[in-house]
Amino acid sequence: MDSNITGIDSKVWQILWDACNNGYDMRHFLDSMSPNQVHSKVWLTDTLEMILMDKHDIKVQLLGGWFGFPLCNLLMKKLNICLVENVDIDPKALKIFRRYFSDIEEVIFDSHERDACEIGNRDKDFHLVINTSSEHMVSLPEIIKNKNHRTDCLFALQSNNMFHVEDHINCVNNEDELVEKSGLSNIMYKGCLDMPNGYKRFMVIGYV
Numbered sequence: 001m002d003s004n005i006t007g008i009d010s011k012v013w014q015i016l017w018d019a020c021n022n023g024y025d026m027r028h029f030l031d032s033m034s035p036n037q038v039h040s041k042v043w044l045t046d047t048l049e050m051i052l053m054d055k056h057d058i059k060v061q062l063l064g065g066w067f068g069f070p071l072c073n074l075l076m077k078k079l080n081i082c083l084v085e086n087v088d089i090d091p092k093a094l095k096i097f098r099r100y101f102s103d104i105e106e107v108i109f110d111s112h113e114r115d116a117c118e119i120g121n122r123d124k125d126f127h128l129v130i131n132t133s134s135e136h137m138v139s140l141p142e143i144i145k146n147k148n149h150r151t152d153c154l155f156a157l158q159s160n161n162m163f164h165v166e167d168h169i170n171c172v173n174n175e176d177e178l179v180e181k182s183g184l185s186n187i188m189y190k191g192c193l194d195m196p197n198g199y200k201r202f203m204v205i206g207y208v
Contacts, residue, residue, distance in 0.1 A: 012069075015096055024092050032067050040158060040201050043193055044132065045074040047205060048156060051188050052079055055127065059083040063116040063131040063143065066090070068097040068109075071132065076107060085122060086111040116143050123147045127154065134159040134178070135168040141183040149208070156205045157182055160195075175202040184208060 008016075012033075019026045031037065052058060058081045062068065065086035075081055084107060086097050094111045101109040112120060116137055126149065134157045137143065159178050163171045172178045175190040184206035193201040 011100060015100060018099070019096070024096060025090075028093070029067060029096065032069060036195050036197060036201075038070055039195070040132065040193060040203075041071045041074055043191075043201075044130070044156060044158065044203060045071070045078040047189050047191075047203070048075075048128070049078040051154070051205065052128070056080045057082040058127045059122075059125050060085070061120075061122070061126040061129045062086045062088075063129065064088055064133040064136060065097070065111075065130075066093050066133070067100070069100055071130070072101060072107075072109070076104075081107055083108045083110070083125075085120070085126070087114060087116055087120065089113065089115060119147055123149055126150070127152070128156065129153060130156045132156075132158040134181075135162065135165075135171045137170060139170060139181040139183070144208075152207065154188070154205065154207060155182070155184060156203070158201060158203045160199055160201045162199050172202055174200075175204060178202045178204045179206075182206070 018024065019029055058079055060075060060081055060083065062084065065088050068086050072084055086094065088094055091113050094113055097111055140155060140157060157178060159172050161171055161173055162168055172181065175192050179187060179190055182204050184204060186207040187204060189205040191203055195201055
């Protein structure tokens with residue numbers, strides 16, 4: 001008999017317990033697993049799978065990667081990845097990220113508490129850079145202007161039109177506006193996703 005009658009992954013359950021007892025941001029962690037968040041991450045990884053299906057040992061950098069859940073789980077399922085670096089300014093989110101992914105052997109998971117605009121030692125190594133929270137930070141050209149990413153590095157960005165949210169400093173009205181702000185010249189995909197809350201999520205994937 002399966003003892004997990006709650007249907008909650010045991011690792012997620014442990015993190016939820018830790019969140020309750022150690023002052024983690026429970027509300028935001030639960031929000032990271034909301035249908036809207038999961039839907040947008042599935043949309044992203046399904047699209048990346050079509051673009052990168054023949055690539056192996058992909059090194060991924062997450063900008064504002066938050067808890068890394070469920071995005072990293074989907075990346076492992078859809079792509080042949082060997083390294084994920086999560087760059088975020090939230091130490092509590094990164095602590096949960098490290099706990100959740102620390103015992104996975106087939107992929108190296110690393111994390112750094114810093115602003116997305118700051119230069120990292122591994123910037124030149126990544127094949128794929130993902131920012132699913134572009135509405136929270138400056139546009140991509142500003143983020144990467146002093147970095148030395150590979151010429152064949154693929155960038156995947158998501159934003160939304162939720163201008164009313166206080167810490168959304170860089171929303172867009174449509175996917176074409178996101179393309180323009182991204183500074184990407186070789187666009188592999190652009191699109192819009194209607195969300196259940198009545199707003200729209202936009203995505204662009206391409207090369208500089």
